[in-house]
Amino acid sequence: MSVSNFLKMPGVSVVDVREPWEFSEGHFPNSLNIPLGEVPSRLDELMAMSKPLILVCRSGNRSGMATTMLQNIGATEVYNGGSWDSLEA
Numbered sequence: 001m002s003v004s005n006f007l008k009m010p011g012v013s014v015v016d017v018r019e020p021w022e023f024s025e026g027h028f029p030n031s032l033n034i035p036l037g038e039v040p041s042r043l044d045e046l047m048a049m050s051k052p053l054i055l056v057c058r059s060g061n062r063s064g065m066a067t068t069m070l071q072n073i074g075a076t077e078v079y080n081g082g083s084w085d086s087l088e089a
Contacts, residue, residue, distance in 0.1 A: 003054055003081045004088050011050040016084055017057050017066045028056060028084045036062045039069055046070060051077035056084040 006012055014031040016023050023033040034042055036057070046053065047070070055063040055070075060082035067080040081087055 003079060006052045006054055006079065007087060009052060012052050012054060013049040014054045014056060014081070014087075015046065015049070015066075017055055017062045018084075022058065026085065028087050031056065031084065036066055039066045043070070043073060047073070047075055053078045054081040054087075055079070056081040056087065059083055 007014070014028050016027050016031045016033050017036040017039065018027075018033070019035050020033060027033065034046070039046065053070070053075070055066045055078065057063040057066075060080060063082065064080045067078055070078045
């Protein structure tokens, strides 16, 4: 299933792992900003979020790293959405 299909699902969570200044310049509607550097200390919060969980950033690099972190601790239904501005609301 593509990320755009996940975005249409009820309960989907979108987390933007860019820095706050990047997030303030534009972001996907209703997304939450948790910078990549904070992901390790906020794993419990991320694991408790409604699924599916789509992680985004500027290019897909940082969201890919965050996705891997979560999958390494057993998270399921966690996906790298790539660039936030390529998503369709």
